[in-house]
Amino acid sequence: MFIPVTLQLLDGFWESLKVFLLTLAFSLPLGLIVCFGSMSKFSPLKALIKCFVWVIRGTPLMLQLIIIFYGPGLLFDLPAMPRFTATIVAFAINYACYFSEIYRGGIESIAKGQYEAGQVLGLTKGQIFFKIVLPQVIKRIMAPMSNEVITLVKDTSLARIISVYEIIWAGESFIKKGLLWPLFYTGAFYLLFNGGLTLLFGYIEKKLNYYRG
C-alpha cells in the first residue's frame, strides 16, 4: 500500500505546491505596493490601506476564502470564480498584507542618511529605493520572511474549505478505505518541504552576510 498511497499524496502535494508558488509569485510584489500605500503621504489612501490590512490580518484566512469564493454569487448574483482561482486570490491578498508589514518595518529601519546620501549625489527616488534602500531591506527582513513563507506552506491546507484538492484531502480520503496512517504521513511531506525551505533561507542569509549594517 505504501507506494500507491505515496503517489496519491504526491499528487495532492503538487496541488498544495501550486497554491504555495502562485501565492508567493503574486503576494511578494503586491505586498510592496500595499506597503507603499500604507506609507503614503496622502493620508486618505494611507488610512484606507491601513484599514484594509487591519481587516485582512484581523480575520481568519479560512473566512476570507469562503467570502471570496461564495461572496460574489450570494451578494451580487455574479458567476463564481473557479475554486482554484479564488484560492489564489484569497491567499495572495492575505499574504500581501502580512508581507507589506514586514517590508514596512524593513524600510523604516533604513537610516535617513542613506536616502540623503543618494539625494545629494543626484539620484532619482527610484534609483535610491531600488539601488540603495531595497537591497539593505532584503537582508534585514530575511528572518521574518522565512517565518511567513513557512507558515504559508502549512496554510495551503486551508484551501480545501472551498473544495480545492490538496495533500490533507488526499490523506483523509484513505480513511474511508479504513486507512488512518496516510493522514499522518502527510505531515512528513510538510516537514521535508519546510526543512528544505529552512536550508534555503539559511543559505540566502549566509550569502547576504558579506556586509554588515
Place this chain on the structure above:
Amino acid sequence: MALLEVKNIKKSFGKTEVLKGVSFTLEKGQVLAIIGSSGSGKTTLLRSLNFLETPDEGEILVGGKQLFSAGVKYTDDQVRENRLHFGLVFQNFNLFPHYNVLENITLAPNLLNIASPEENKVTAMHLLEQVGLADRANAYPYQLSGGQQQRVAIARAWAMHPEVLCFDEPTSALDPELTGEVLRVIKGLKGEDRTMIVVTHEMDFAKSVADVIIYMADGVIEEMGTPEEVFDHPKSEKTRAFLQGFHESY
C-alpha cells in the same frame, strides 16, 4: 562674478527660526570655513545649499544662474539637477554598507551615465589614489576605520564633479587620532582649485586652509572675513567670546 551667491536665506523649524537671513558670496576656487557653536544654523545652511532643506526665504545662485528662489515650486527633477552643482560630505559618512568602496564611488556616476562604466571606474580608482585608499577598493565600509570611510565619502562626492563641495563637520564623528588624515585629504583638494565650504570645529584647520571664514551665531553671520581678520582681529564681541572659549577649552 562670484561662483556662489547666497541671498537672505531664512529657515524656521516650527517656531524656531534657525536661519535669520544669511547672505554671502564665494569666488571660484575659494575655500570657505564656517565656524560657530552648535545650534547656530551652520548645518541647516549647508543642507539648504544641497536642497535637503527648503529655505522659507532667499535665493541661491551658482555661476549667475538662479537655482533656488523661495516660493517657486520646483519639480523633483529640477531639484535633482540643481543638487548636481553641489556635493555634500556628511558628518556620519553615510556610505552604502552593501557596496564595496569602488561601487560606492561609481554608483551615482554609473546610474547617471556621467561616463562609460569603464571610464567611471578609472576615475574612481584615480580618486581613491588621491585619498590614499586605492588598495582598499574592494573592501566594504564595515571593514574600514572611520577616517578611511570619510575619505571614501569624499571621493564619492568628488566623483560627481560638483562645482561646490560641502563638508558638514567631516571630522566630528571621528576619534581624534583619525581627524588628521581626513583634514589632509581636504587640504589636498584645495590645490585642485576646488570651491569648498567646510563647516568645522577644527579652528587650526580652518585657519590654515580657508580663504574666507564665516562665524555664525544665532542664525546670522556674525562675522565674515579672511582668517587673519576673524581669528586675529575679530570685530564682534560675540566672535571674540567664541574664540576665547575655544582657546580655554583646549
